[in-house]
Amino acid sequence: MVSRGQSAQCTTNHPVHVPHEWHEPGDLVIGAMASHIYYIVPKVSFKKHPSQDFYDAPCKVLTKFYQQILALVFAVDEINKNPRLLPNVSLGFHIYDSYYDSKMTYRNTLDLLFKSHHFVPNYRCGIQKNVIGVIGGLSSDTSWCMANVLGLFKIPQISYGLFQPAINYGTKFPSFYRMVPNEDLQYQGIIQLLLHFRWKWVGLITPTNEAGERFLQTIEPMLFKNGMCSAFTERLKFNMNYNSNKLEMAEDSRILFTTFTTSKANAILLYGESRFSIWLSAVLSTMELYQLLFPQKKSRDGKVWITTTQIDFILYSLQKLTVNIRMFHGAISFAIHSKEIHNFKDFLQIIRPHWTDTDGFIQDFWEDAFSCSLSNSTHSTFSDNICTGEEMLESLPAPYFEMTMTGHSYSVYNAVYALAHALNSMHLAGAIRNRRDAKGKLSPWYADPWQLHSFLQRISFNNSAGEEIVLNEYGELAAGFDITNLVTFPNNSYVRVKVGSLDPQAPPGKELTINEDRIKWNRRFTKVPPLSIYMETCVSCPADQYPNSGQDLCIPKIPNFLAFDETLAIFSSSSALLFSLITILVLGIFIKHRNTAIVKANNRSLTYGLLISLLLCFLSSLLLIGKPNMVTCLLRQTAFGIVFSVALSSILAKTILVVLAFMATKPGSNMRKWVGKELAYSIVFSCSIVQVGICVLWLATSPPFPDVDMHSMPEEIIFLCNEGSVSMFYCVLGYMGFLAIISFTIAFLARKLPDTFNEAKFITFSMLVFCSVWLSFIPTYLSTRGKYMVAVEIFSIFASGAGLLACIFTPKCYIIVVRPDLNNKEQLIQRKL
Incomplete structure (x- = not known):
């Protein structure tokens, strides 16, 4: 910790104490x-x-x-x-x-x-x-x-x-x-400034962070509302990484060089913080090298930089010889309203390295600002140049220190x-x-x-x-902003000249006042104030079109839906038919061997019902392919929900019957009267009818319908089925999940029952697969758009249906087809014994 009589240094090694x-x-x-x-x-x-x-x-x-x-x-x-x-x-x-x-x-x-x-x-x-x-x-x-x-x-x-x-x-x-003041006032001022100079073609530069995105989301609709267009929007990766004391910025320099050589916009709106201006100054200075390397692609001369209040033009000491602040000459900046405070400049003039024993910041400041080393410094990077201690703050250029407040x-x-x-x-x-x-x-x-x-x-x-x-009722300063003009000099210094103000107390639309006579424009402009018009009026492209890269032509958006002739659709259709054929084959095997022990042991009717419902599940995926229409939209989710509920209800009934059948074998058990087809049919019917009721309510209140989404993807129109009521859609999924969890729980508890009657361990695995698929489906479904959202649902249907088919029926088909010698009651009992 810095105490009286001590001063910290940037290069000090303090693993615990704060050095400044x-x-x-x-x-x-x-x-x-x-x-x-x-x-x-x-x-x-x-x-x-x-x-x-x-x-x-x-x-x-x-x-x-x-x-x-x-x-x-x-x-x-x-x-x-x-x-x-x-x-x-x-x-x-x-x-x-x-x-x-x-x-x-x-x-x-x-x-x-x-x-x-x-x-x-x-x-x-x-x-x-x-x-x-x-x-x-x-x-x-x-x-x-x-x-x-x-x-x-x-x-x-x-x-x-x-x-x-x-x-x-x-x-x-x-x-x-x-x-x-509140930033909302600044946004109004930006729009009024652009309207004042009739600048309708504006470039936007922000850092790639949350604040930059919030700025764009606010200012772009305001530009459009006032008949202006953004010529380009560059989100630059603002990183202050150094390599051999040089900022790493080559990629962003190339981006801006390409933008500036192709764009006709003369007004550029810059948003960020002061460190962003350090980095941007270095980037723009590097652009001058690109102009030497590519003279045929010369940057369009003259840019009016419009900067927000958060930005102050500052530089690091390492940039004194490499960065030219004069590229920002003529910039118009919004600034916190201020007035000169009496005696403050006199106070600054008495500041010296050893003016007080308690200032833990001044040593690093002094050495960095004047590129010298103080006599008591042990880790200075300027050891070749000793500070006299009499250096004057007023001799520093403005990017490093200002004497005015x-x-x-x-x-x-x-x-x-x-x-x-x-x-x-x-x-x-x-x-x-x-x-x-x-x-x-x-x-x-x-x-x-x-x-x-x-x-x-x-x-x-x-x-x-x-x-x-x-302070107003929100605890913020009830004041306006100053409008300043940056006037630079050959020694890399500048002064900020007040050229206007933004007054929140003025009548609506009159908050901004500008004195154009005081503005010093960029020296490269042949006409002042400069123009930044590409077109007399900016017209937004229709919702079904998007602008080209030059933003001078509207191009029709491409339809986006899973068409039958696409590779993904062909693969999905083929997979649906393949799984359907496999299901039919399994059903045929079970019908052919319907009188064998393994088929009779687990209720033939439920087995047939489960296989038929799985067949319909695979076939229901075909409803998701093709351009949505009223019929397919009504049937897509409801058919899928009902047939899967029948399948899950059949599995639940089979699981319950396994448990009851085992309990019925115990001497003196009263469970025998519950074991039978009536209970199985009751379970399947009652569980399925609930899902049918949910779907009927959905179709009666807010049914799905064909819709288009023109905004999620900038160059495509998404043809989709609007779910009508999203909550009802998730009710269908939720009820399926409820049935799956109940079946999994009962099967898991019954997994160690005797093998003669036990189908529970296969059902346990099948429900584990089913639940895993649909738990991963929801976040994946919500994070995709267009045809890929449909593909996610198709894949989930295939994965869950195939999981049920494989986990429950593969072991049985193996015994029926490959090991028929085991397909009798005596063998099953012997295996258990």
């Missing part, structure tokens, strides 16, 4: 989770403790995000110097890093609450930290992990970077607040003040009490974190920039 933290004690402590350090963690080797694997991994410093840490420190320092806010009390803070890793976020969140020098969950050891609220995290993953822990203890959490709709968070985590830092600053004002309101309301600390000293202020919620929920104050900070 900043702790300043106070009467009340604000916890925080930064996102400053990123470890490139390899797969766990299982050769040493996993935490040691983590800290031994190479470490990357997101130097620009150090400002967010400093914004919290600056806000706490301001509050402690303000006699009108929290008088006679000192605020402290304890900052950890999430390392962009869920495991470390969970661990460090617990450390914030309970750790002194030993990690004991749910216990405070040594001097207790009175953590009254926690600020963080920057990303949705970090915020979610923190909320899972903090919500248990009702500790207020204020996120400064989570933009997804907060309704679910508010429901699951009532202790969760956000110092940023960024939107995220502004959110952190306001989050600290929100907690302070809530505490102050709590004090004025008389809810603050005194208590004695571990040394017996009377503490003037003590607050239970859960008490802050009623004050945070109605918080309203003016910050030092004169802006009113208010």
Whole structure:
């Protein structure tokens, strides 16, 4: 653990302690989770403790995000110097890093609450930290992990970077607040921006993750509704793996190079987080190499990058000589609304490597930002260049550090003040009490974190920039966004120029205001503002057609059903006929030898009924082949369900008769009157009539009907039988399963009865096969579409029917045909004896 007088390094090997933290004690402590350090963690080797694997991994410093840490420190320092806010009390803070890793976020969140020098969950050891609220995290993953822990203890959490709709968070985590606006407003702003510049042909780039998919599912319908089309949608595998300190990105560079050389779209909407911009900058720089290798396929000049609020343009120190940020010149970005805070720039100018003994982040920041090694460093990668300690933060280009307060830092600053004002309101309301600390000293202020919620929920104050900070009913900031324009310079730096705003209080459709005169467009554009139109109007293809790769032509979708002339259908039909012939052959054998002992021993009528029902089961699979029509749709599942129920009922009757026949052989047994054809017929009829009733109810209320599915497969139309009532379909399957389980249970219990009457062990195996097939059928059936869904059901019918046929009748046919000498009552009794 980093203590006073110590500083951690990225390359330090601490198998147990967290190497980066900043702790300043106070009467009340604000916890925080930064996102400053990123470890490139390899797969766990299982050769040493996993935490040691983590800290031994190479470490990357997101130097620009150090400002967010400093914004919290600056806000706490301001509050402690303000006699009108929290008088006679000192605020402290304890900052950890999430390392962009869920495991470390969970661990460090617990450390914030309970750790002194030993990690004991749910216990405070040594001097207790009175953590009254926690600020963080920057990303949705970090915020979610923190909320899972903090919500248990009702500790207020204020996120400064989570933009997804907060309704679910508010429901699951009532202790969760956000110092940023709702993302839904940003979506409206994107659409209004595109409408303002009449950009109807837009490319979309997102990382391949849940957030990226959620963005596409939201924005694409909005584009279509407003007469716009997506020229391309690239889901890129955002991975920060390094090979010899170089990002592995060749494949994605080829993808984007191909896209950019073929697409006529000039407007590109970029969604992701700040680390995605690091990776994308490297990818786009690699594209320049492809242009040298393939000059005949030159990328279309000029792109307008439209970036969402989550993205900040940052770079790693290793990219200083390899990545050119100027490719983003002219980008239009949505940003968290912010104002310059008085004295914050002066505060940044006094920052030096040894300005405080408690900052556990600054050594790695300083060495990485200025590519030098501090005198007390033992593991620096910049040992050839010694830091003077007098380097100036203002000399760093903007991708590595900014002197003006960024939107995220502004959110952190306001989050600290929100907690302070809530505490102050709590004090004025008389809810603050005194208590004695571990040394017996009377503490003037003590607050239970859960008490802050009623004050945070109605918080309203003016910050030092004169802006009113208010949270809405969902616990999110009631504010808008700034629209900024990125202006880059030859030294790889940039400035962000405010060119507009997004105001949620404005009339509908007027939320966006843009000052075009302030925008600096990409230097390659010959006309400004640029055009991004391919067609005057974007027209969606009809439901039975799909667009070609150039998205300028609609192509008819291909019908999808199991036609009789397809290989799969031919194989299925042949298999159905083969199994039917085998069943007929077995039935013929049993009829021919109907007076032999083995046929008579197990009730001939039930055997004939079972074989006939299996024959119909195999033949019912033919109803699934071909284009669905009204007749086949009505018969497909109902016929299959009824004939299989008859088969299972016959098996159940045979199993029960085996048990009763054995019990009837005992002296003085009253079971003889129950053994007979009447009982067998009653069981088959009563069990089958239930399934018939289910099917009749199904057909009477919500029968299956021919239908088409035009959306599940982009290039095909699926012709199918709509089940009408899915619940009734699963009732049919469920009843079959019920009969199978009952038969299996009785047969399993009776499997060791004497062989003379025992068919139970064969039935046990057959039911085991049957249940296995249909248990695996349901998930497989639900995960397939079109003809393959039909094929799964056909295969299940064949597998289960063949399993019953083989397990029950193969041993009997062997004796009847191959060993007729055993087919008599005396031999059967001798085998048992």
